[in-house]
Amino acid sequence: MVNTLQEAFNRSTYQLTGHGKRNVQVLKDAFEKIDGQLDSDIYGTGKVIEDFQDKMAAFLGKEKAVFFPSGTMAQQIALRIWCDEKGLQKVAYHPLSHLEIHEEDGLKELHNIKTVVLADETRVIELEDVSSMEESVACLLLELPQREIGGELPSFETLENISRYCRKNGIKLHLDGARLLEVLPYYEKKASEVCELFDSVYLSFYKGIGGIAGAILAGEEEFVSKSKVWKRRYGGDLISLYPYILSADHYFNQKSHKMALYYENAKELAGFYNSCHSITTLPEIPVSNMFHVHFPHPKEEIETVLIEVIRKTGVGFINHLKSTGEHSCYFEVSIGDRYEEVPQETVKNAFLQLDHLMKSKLPL
Structure with missing residues (x-):
């Protein structure tokens, strides 16, 4: 019964x-053809992690990229860097952003960063929401797609207009691209064409492509260098991350297309x-x-x-x-x-x- x-x-x-099923077979399949003599990464260095980071930076059209054990860690760090750069501890995002409803106020409790929510819970952020902000912010985060409302998306023209507005007004634009790969067919764009509109980008390796865990944070070299320091502060430099990296690479190659x-x-x-x-x-x-x-x-x-x-x-x-x-x-x-x-x-x-x-x- x-x-x-x-x-x-x-x-x-x-x-x-x-x-x-998300069982151990997922990891076994990823490692089936891996040479057992391949050297591990060690505290964020080594060929296995550096090659993958370079591969993802090129795919996303950014100068550099760094592998994180989680997207939560990567995004909080990205926003902290942009706030420190501007000397303004305030960011804006959608009221149903992952950072707002799933992270136990991590931004506020760990970094004392205040947040401004834009639009309402039933729709995506539009240019008017950004241009009519009454408070100054260091960074605007856009989630593509907006998961909590069914994966809705702004038009690509809207993204271009928001990007142009942010650059003109000194606001950094960060992409919560956990599911970036999944929206490329709708936009009919390459990942690099979407990411070109953003100053920093996060991509997940367990959502759409079905890896074990892990994320990439990408941007200009100076930004990524700062993110590596914060990664160490967060305890994100595990002695080895290769199980996540190799599975991420395997399933990226297998499913991204x-x-x-x-x-x-x-x-x-x-x-x-x-x-x-x-x-x-x-x-x-x-x-x-x-x-x-x-x-x-x-x-x-x-x-x-x-x-x-x-x-x-x-x-x-x-x-x-x-x-x-x-x-x-x-x-x-x-x-x-x-x-x-x-x-x-x-x-x-x-x-x-x-x-x-x-x-x-x-x-x-």
Whole structure:
């Protein structure tokens, strides 16, 4: 007897999201062809880390790059550097930025940096939000895509205008590009073309490409040199980071070129969800490989429906839901390699079943 959505998802024959289970096999696959005599990096130096940093700097179109064990560490350090440079401990970002809602006030508690939130929680930051700021800031952070609102994106023209405004007014522009690779197909740009608009860039290696952990912070040489000092202060220079670096390189090579496929699959899958009774996606048409699926019903009711559909069809839609109110809930979809493994007829049948149960069990 299946009692939870997680259990139903785990027992399903197919899963629609992600690349696969995050188990030790992910690391074993990355190391399968690695020479066991390869020298480790040591406290941030050595060929294995320096080569990868140079590779990422070139990919992002920046002078230098440094590997961090986490994006949280990298971004707090980036903003601290820009604040120190201007002598102003204040930055601006979206109210649903990772730094605002997931980092236990790290900027404020560790660096005494004050924050200005721009726009509201339902939309991305626009040029008018930046140009109408009443307070001076050292740096503006833009997250592409804006995860907490379904992966929404500003237009590329908006990015260009914001970049131009910031440079004219002495505001550093930092890119929270944890999912930068995933938005390139929508913008139809190279990573370097997007990063050219920013003074510093962060890229994650476990989100879209499915590595173990780790991040790159890139920018001009002076900025990166300062970030290395802060990395040491944070304890980020582990004696060796090669398990993260080698897995990051492996999965970057394996998956970075697949982002256009994931993007097209996300649009197709969102269409299936939007065809079902009282189900909507945000955005309606995805702009990356991710989107949110919303239901105007309590979490417990939707869980019951999803468990039944998974049991009948063998298709795992998702493993958990989040409530947004007493009578509403949603889940996040992130498309990876798994979606291609599901036969199209199986997908279509699963959504026919989902539509039927939504109509029969939860009519509005």
